[in-house]
Amino acid sequence: MTGMEYRALDGTDLKVSVIGFGASPLGNEFGAIDADEGERAVRHAIDSGINLFDVSPYYGRTLAEQRLGKALAGRRGDVVLATKCGRDDVNGFDFSARHVAASVEESLRRLRTDYVDILHAHDIEFGDREQIVHETIPALKTLKEQGKVRFIGVTGFPLNVLADVAVRGHTDVVMSYCRYNLLVRDLDTELTPVLREHGIGLLNASPLHMGILTECDPPSWHPAADEVKQAGKAVAAICRGYGIDVSTVALRFCLDYPHAASTLVGMPRCSQVDANLEALIATIDPALRAEIDRTVAPVLNRVWKSGRPENHE
Secondary structure, eight states: OOOEEEOOOOSSSSSSSSSEEEOOGGGGGGGGOHHHHHHHHHHHHHHHOOEEEETTTTTTHHHHHHHHHHHTTGGGOOOOOEEOOOOOOEEOOOOOOOHHHHHHHHHHHHHTTTTEEEEOOOOOOGHHHHHIIIIIOOOOHHHTTTTTTTEEEEEEEEEEHHHHHHHHTTTTTTEEEESSSOOOTTTHHHHHHHHHHOOEEEEEOOOOTTTTTSSOOTTTTOOOOOHHHHHOOOOOOOHHTSOOHHHHHHHHHHHHHHHHHHHEEOOSSHHHHHHHTTTTTTOOOOOHHHHHHHHHGGGGTOOOOOOOOGGGG
């Protein structure tokens, strides 16, 4: 078995696997999966040393939590379990203290546990920033005092919002997605320095840029510009020419980033778990890396707007 690596997650006393299990595919977010195979993938991941599992009520509109809870039966003590609150549907956001308290109780039931290791406010750019700081985060801290949550954090897309809220709200952790990978790398200059200054932990998600850096087409809902999607296809072709899968290169690139404790990636099949583990021993040929950098240069750091207009970057 490929040896897993672990890193300390700043702001906590947790040690997490450098590859984390992103559970959104368990909720059919990227297409329908075989539920039994998804359960086997969770257990195979644990057996392979992956200990960080991240989910949300939003993924599959509670389906991912239900499936993950079932798969973790008897294995809860082997994992660092993270879930979220505040987002329940595509346009369904409620960051009130009342909703946070109710949401976590429902998540705990679905996950078949009496506590989660990390609870994040989910996609905070869709909420009122002052409410997040002055109501949502205090509600998370109350849950922490009650022992239902060990550590608290925020997730989202705009880096300026994450930095501002994490610092003013004194969160333990921040999870960022699609802001550090082969196509976008501005996390390193816009968010990481702030978190390091304040001792806040960093989790990096979507190393495959939500499906662009794969041999398959990204989901139809993907918000990236067509030029970015075409760049992803070109990178995949370049990697193919070097005899290595683009997903392996993309994940290895993120694993080489020392400031993120873990990189979260979806893997609802055992074969995908094994493919991700290959990234632990992979290396990126300098010539390949140079060719990728030249190819993505015209679209590097091109992102999209997310959330309320006042929260746009």
